[in-house]
Amino acid sequence: MAEPQLPGRGGGPYGRGGAPHGGAGAERLPADLSWLNEAGRRIGTTLDLRRTAQELADSTVPRFADGAAVDLLETVLRGEETERWQGPEPPALRAMAIAWIPSVRVIEADPVGSPSVLGPSYSRDALVTGEPVLVTRTTPDDYLRIASTPSGAAQLAAAGVHSYLVVPMVARGVLLGIADFVRSGDRPGFDRADLALATELLGRAALSIDNARLYQRERDTVVTLQRSLLPRESPPTPGLDVHCDYLPALDSRVAGGDWFDVVALPGGRTALVVGDVLGGGLPAAATMGRLRGAARILLALDTVPERVLARLDLAARDLDEEQVASCLCAVYDPADGSCALASAGHVPPVLVGPDGPAHFVDLPVGGPIGAGAIPYDGTRIVLPGGARLLLYTDGLAKTRRGDLAADLERLRREAGPVLRSRPGPEAAHLAPAGRYDDAVLVAADALDGAAAAEVRVWDLPADASAAGAARRLVRDQLARWELTDLVDAAELVVSEMAGNALRHGRAVGPLRLLRHDRLVIEVSDRGPDLPQIQHASLSDEGGRGLQLINVLCRRWGACRTAFGKAVWAELDLPRTTRLA
Known part of the structure; x- marks a missing residue:
């Protein structure tokens, strides 16, 4: 088994491009930089997390790798503030993007959008240490450390995968996720120059992903406020x-x-x-x-x-x-x-x-x-x-x-x-x-008439008989609705309303009775002033009508209408007859 290389942990120093200066690394540097710049332009074209992750995977296949997968932390997808991760277990990940050439498509991978399942693997090591893992030439033991399941290891071997690279994505000092790359067939294995290229590319992509995270958090804040209002x-x-x-x-x-x-x-x-x-x-x-x-x-x-x-x-x-x-x-x-x-x-x-x-x-x-x-x-x-x-x-x-x-x-x-x-x-x-x-x-x-709320409207006489007529209409209608328990209170309320409309409202208007979730009594008039409860002294002969309504009713009020105003009051229905 080829020992995996963990830069910064005994991997040794290397120059620009990830390979020692001179030799093959120097010859491929211009082409590598050209690809790096081109890939950087293709990543982060939008502020959508999923699309940015897919752009990262697509930009590396087939130019850089035969297969690529991008996983992001769940906290990143939720747009949350993330801190440097610490703990014995890796943070929760979600598969965000996959790209591969046809010959490695058979490799087992977590479906895009599903939680990533990490057993003992190089991906887990990269999350725990925060350092990339480079396997230049794989062995059967490496397959298990790459796929973390026997079936996945068998598929890697069958696809001819011979080199592997996993790199954490870090932006502004915060871990955002990981990206895995594989090579197969006659293609040369990954080397330190490839590791340096991948690290540089993922550094740029991580900034785009972090910007998308911040953007998503801003949108979520707006939508949360909007929905709460x-x-x-x-x-x-x-x-x-x-x-x-x-x-x-x-x-x-x-x-x-x-x-x-x-x-x-x-x-x-x-x-x-x-x-x-x-x-x-x-x-x-x-x-x-x-x-x-x-x-x-x-x-x-x-x-x-x-x-x-x-x-x-x-x-x-x-x-x-x-x-x-x-x-x-x-x-x-x-x-x-x-x-x-x-x-x-x-x-x-x-x-x-x-x-x-x-x-x-x-x-x-x-x-x-x-x-x-x-x-x-x-x-x-x-x-x-x-x-x-x-x-x-x-x-x-x-x-x-x-x-x-x-x-x-x-x-x-x-x-x-x-x-x-x-x-x-x-x-x-x-x-x-x-x-x-x-x-x-x-x-x-x-709603059709049968399904609509039960509303009754009557015109009241414009003279002193208005209050009596209102009491009679309410009493008869409540009897038909089998609400006789409310007759006494309703008669007192409608009598006061009709009297006030005749006395202060210039002309008494229609009487409305509604049975829905409550019993609503309403009397209209043409007066412009909305009534208010007045303080009445012991010697005053009037001024207590609204006080009586306020005591008898669940609530009451007044509002202006197209023809004047309406004074209304609500009475709770008896529990046995309350409508659903």
Whole structure:
């Protein structure tokens, strides 16, 4: 058995190129340097770890070796900060790339993407010592130290492998992985000149791999922040079946900034919001989180999309970052199946009919959020049972061709067949092959009447009989819903609401009753002022209505609507009748 050479451990000094000065080493030096420079240009063309590893393997076969394999540490693949490895056992590795000529393809190797299995072997020695291992001429005992399994050793012998080299990859003083090389047939064995060339090449490749690791870590940080700022689950959506999906960009420079939200509004209404902050990276992700939070607060106070966007634009001007964002806001009302929409520089939503083709919703487009181009105009459509409304960001459609109109047309053309064939579509089902930006998809299915939430709406008389009529309507409806346990509390609540609407709201509006996961009572009026609980002294005859509602109900509130305002309150359903 030829003793393996471990440079720095008795291997002896050697000159430039890895061989003693003069002789054959000097003759091959110009060709070696030419190959080294060419290989260096081929490695690291992207910031993708897997591609960089494959470029390293491909650049060495067949010019330098007959077979090559590249393994990277698991910590590198996770983009983690790595320190000099120390310990009795080698760190976990994963096979990243393989290249070989046909005659050595039969050699047993860990499949690309799988964990590398290291028994007692030269690869293990290289990881433990941090030094390369050179076997100039193999023997049967060497085969076991190369392959670490009897079957692998037999395959090495059958392929005629006669020389072996394994070199650790180190960048900035940190171990990143190893690369193995073999030669077979009539080819000369590896010598110290080859070892020096391989060490130099892997030093350059290690810098590219470490840059890719740092880049991957930056992207993962952006995506982690982005995902943490997006909703983890959707609230109950009466009358709608909502599916949301987010696809991060592969490039950290454009990742971050796209968002979606599903907000439960009073009276069983649901707000669907998608937005896209211009730019990418951590600043865009942070701005996205602030805009999403502001939009949720504004939607709790106003259900009119165009007014929400106008106030969001004003709020965006106070952000430290001078960034703009597109935004699309839709508010669905299960009482009549209508959907109010407004757009701030956003791509148009797509409506897929129950049986017909998909088409863009004709929607006025205002300026982006933060640009100061208010006011905004809205529109209202009706979603029939079985229809699907598609809200998305432009990353779901656009490619690097730069023709957004053509990309949107492709999306519209494919939306109907794709979405109708999938009950819960993912963004990947509609994304183009050349997608490079973040992508958000919100698909809202309008449920048929039998499956929709139970909503009842009545017009109340515009006189003193409004409170009595409201109590009677609520009592009769709760009896039909078999919720008689809630009758007393519901009558008190609706009586106070109707009285306040008649007294302070100029004109009493409709009464709405919703049974979904809770019982919701809502009374509208045309008054502009939102009610607040007042401090009432012992001598005051009034001012305690909202205090009573606050005590009886799980929660209550008020918000502006297209025709005035609505005051609402929620009562928990009895456990035996609570809907799933």
